[in-house]
Amino acid sequence: MDKAPPETTNTDGRRASHGSVTLADVAALARVAPITVSRALNNPDSVSETLRSRIRTAVDQLGYVPNRMAGALASAKTKVIPVIVPSLSNVVFIEVIEGVQETLTAHGYQLLLGTTDYNLEREAELVSALLGWAPPGVMIAGLRHLPRTNTILKNAGLPVVEMMEYGARCIDMNVGLSHFRAGMEMAEHLLARGYRKIGFVGTRLRDDYRARQRYDGMHRRLLESKTASDMLFDYPGGGSQQLGWNALGDVLKTNPELDALFFANDEMAVGAILRAQRDGIAIPGRIAIAGFNGLPVSSLVTPALTTIISPRKLMGHTAAEMLLARISGGSPAARRVNVGLELAAREST
Amino acid sequence: MDKAPPETTNTDGRRASHGSVTLADVAALARVAPITVSRALNNPDSVSETLRSRIRTAVDQLGYVPNRMAGALASAKTKVIPVIVPSLSNVVFIEVIEGVQETLTAHGYQLLLGTTDYNLEREAELVSALLGWAPPGVMIAGLRHLPRTNTILKNAGLPVVEMMEYGARCIDMNVGLSHFRAGMEMAEHLLARGYRKIGFVGTRLRDDYRARQRYDGMHRRLLESKTASDMLFDYPGGGSQQLGWNALGDVLKTNPELDALFFANDEMAVGAILRAQRDGIAIPGRIAIAGFNGLPVSSLVTPALTTIISPRKLMGHTAAEMLLARISGGSPAARRVNVGLELAAREST
DNA sequence: ATGAATTTTGATAGCGCTACCATTTTTCTT
DNA sequence: AAGAAAAATGGTAGCGCTATCAAAATTCAT
Incomplete structure (x- = not known):
């Protein structure tokens, strides 16, 4: 000074x-x-x-x-690690980033943030651009990328962690959960509680293929049951509470025969519950509501929301630790980690 | 390939x-x-x-x-811009970051993320460390820093935008709103609706001085009124819905004479409303509830939450634009921008 | 005390790229 | 067509730091 x-x-x-x-x-x-x-x-x-x-x-x-x-x-050598996620509007990514950030910071690394807006083209460009910083590793959301992106990352020869979803094939390391399985479990639960006509409400499902996987899981299980059927609703725009609020009205009007709705995320599901509250729609009497993520708010609304809890921060921590392990020459405990999920059966179903 | x-x-x-x-x-x-x-x-x-x-x-x-x-x-020259915020757990910062990110990306810049956890010491270190990347500018939350931090940033001789709050003295440029004024306006509103014994509920107010400023603003206005009084509640931990939920119970038990609660943010306020719903506490009959931020959920709960809407994404956009203007040699329209605020008087008061 | 092993310090040569100025090639002017 | 102006290309010299190896200073062993 x-x-x-x-x-x-x-x-x-x-x-x-x-x-x-x-x-x-x-x-x-x-x-x-x-x-x-x-x-x-x-x-x-x-x-x-x-x-x-x-x-x-x-x-x-x-x-x-x-x-x-x-x-x-x-x-x-650098201590900057690119973290590539689809969007910041979704709490889920924020919490993963938070977990990553905590671990990275503790080890003296910086986080270089990139968002793709669910666009794989943009993801490829971003990966390329960020590799120019000669990072010691890369963290990226999702297992599905353009072939080009996979090639670049593989050729870069550095530790890569793919986060958010768990699957058989990964570039290098993988931490996540099975969205297909999440869908199946929710279907299982809804069947057990006697629901037979189930709607799945999501947004931008072409891009948000993880939500789509949850639908696929549910669909598969319902097919197996032979007694139940489903219906897919795909809205444009982000998966906000407002959207869930609107969707509940729409769906009940156009498809009054449905007896349960599985929303792509808790935000939307909570929006629907708040709408039901306001309009005096009985949940689960008139229609059951389920979500995905296990946000804190899910247990505070009335009725409390049935949802699937995903360990988001843990995912971030684990992913960062695995990456750091590889960076410092060692090898992580496992190359692929399924962080699992937990169905919280509550009042809304 | x-x-x-x-x-x-x-x-x-x-x-x-x-x-x-x-x-x-x-x-x-x-x-x-x-x-x-x-x-x-x-x-x-x-x-x-x-x-x-x-x-x-x-x-x-x-x-x-x-x-x-x-x-x-x-x-x-680099195209990486450090963005320093207290925390990622608070939606408010996320939305500002989102705004910043959108604008920066559009101009080919990258965002280097740093979080201080409301610790000014850590902030100073972070600023120092990030300057090592020779960035063309710096974005940082808040107007209050250690003298050391101010010195470093001023000596660096680069464009700096301080965000989130609006005040007289800034290092270089400033985009934000007056939290003191926000507190005054809410006090005004509560007085107008006839409330006289008002509690302010916040968390970690020593660190989160912007929330404290809102309290100060409210306090000042209530003092002027001579008919009303306030009470300050400061909880440890983050300002979550769960905390608002718990706080409502606590406060009503220990201070039944209160007729209104002004929460430091919408998350807490919404938590309190959800709790009231669950327990059948009449709002605003038994007690009025107000929040701050204007999160989308505030208008979806029943009763709809009275709150102060802050233009968060706009703040991020504006801040980034000002910085980019300075980086490219020009000068921004103004060095200090008050993005303003809007009181949404709704059912909860 | 004396040579060997060890620790501490330094000299040199880049890392991969761009600023600066010099040179060559092209286009324009009259 | 000849010279001037403009455009396109290249040579050189670093940016500020660290890897590598060499030298000096210290400690150790006998």
Whole structure:
């Protein structure tokens, strides 16, 4: 905080980055070689106490901030990890990111965020662009990508974790849960409670193929039962509470024969419950409602929402830990982890 | 996708970053000078059509991904912008980030995410660390930082936008709203509806000083009125629906004389409403409830929640636009923007 | 005390890219 | 057609840091 130069450009007119205080300046002030300063900062134990403290003083005095670019370029190592998710509007991704962030931060890594808006083309571009940062690993949502994306990631030869869904084939590592199975379990539950005409309400199902997998799971189980049938409702727009609110009205009007609705997520399901409350529609009397995710709100609404709880933060933690394990040369406990799911049977069904 | 080398290390045993295909390789294949490839990629118009297509072919054939570190080091420019927020558990920050992300992405910038967990010490470290990426600008939540943080940011001499709150003194640019005013307006509203004993329910108010400012605003207005009084409740933990749910019970038991509760955010307020619904507590008959933020759910609960709507995504967009304007040399329309707020008087009061 | 093993420090040479200026080629002017 | 202006291309020299190996200083063993 003493004599940081106000100008961003050097006096000689040549390029300069930010504070313009370089490692060499520190070295000069501390009367040591630049490489020693580098060591003192990155590997303190390899420098004697004397020099270390002299260097620390110089660093503080000059307000030196290491240029990560230069360091990364020289060592071909960074501590920035791209995390690629479809969207930030969905709480689910947020919580996974949170888990990832917590673990990464604890190990001194930074998170470089990319969103694809469920567009695989954009995902491919993003992966390419982010690889330009020479990251030590990549975290990405989903198992389905363009062939191009798979190729790029495989060729990059770095640790990759695919998150959110669990499946047989992954690029490198995989942490998630089976959405197909989630759908089956919910179908099982609804059948057990006597529902026979079940609607699945989702949004943008062509893009959100994980929600679609839940539908497929449900559909399969209902087919097996031979006594029940389903109906698929696909709305445009994000899976918000407002959408669930609207959907309940629509569906009841156009398909009064339905006796249960399985929503693609808790947000929508909660919206539907709030609508039912407002309009005096009996749940589960008139129609049963189920969701997916196990958001905290699901247990607070009346009636409490039947849902499938997914361990989102755990997923983030696990994924980050696996990645870090691989980065530091070791191998993770397992290359594929199914974090599982838990059906919470509550009042709404 | 042709001949990407499987190894990460060079044959000569020296360091290599990722794909190891460099600009020089592309140049060799296209039979031009490296600098021409650089130009073809960064400033296509300055290269003839002939060479440009020859270079593009070479790039595709080799699967070349530019090394951003090297580029950034050489040009002292990056397209990565640090965004520093207290937490990801709060929807409010997410929506601002979303807005920021949309605008930044549209201009080819990347978002480097940092969270402080409401810890100013950590914030200072984060700022320092992120400046090491020589970013062209910085976005940070809040106007209150450690003196050290202010110094670092000012000395860095780059565009800085402070978001979320609007105030007189900012490091460089500021986009937000006045939380003090929000508190006053809510007090005004509650007074107008005849409430006189008002509780403010928040969490971690020492850290979340913006919530505290809302309380201060309310307190001031109530003092002026001379007829009303307030009471402050400060809970530990995050401001979740569950916490609002619990708080309603606590507060009614220990302070039955209260006739209104102003929650620090909509999440808590909605939790309280859901609890009231479940327990048959009349709102606003027994007690009025108000929130802050204007989350979509606030208008879906019964009774609909009175709240103050803050334009969060707009804040993110505006902030990002101002920053980009400054980065590209221009100056933003204004250095300080008050995005304003809107009180939605609904059924819960 | 003396040579060997160990620790600490330094000199050198890039990492992959772009700024800067010089050179060549093309287009324009009269 | 000859020279001037403009456009396209290239050579050189770093950006700030760290890997590698070499040298110096220290500690250890006998």
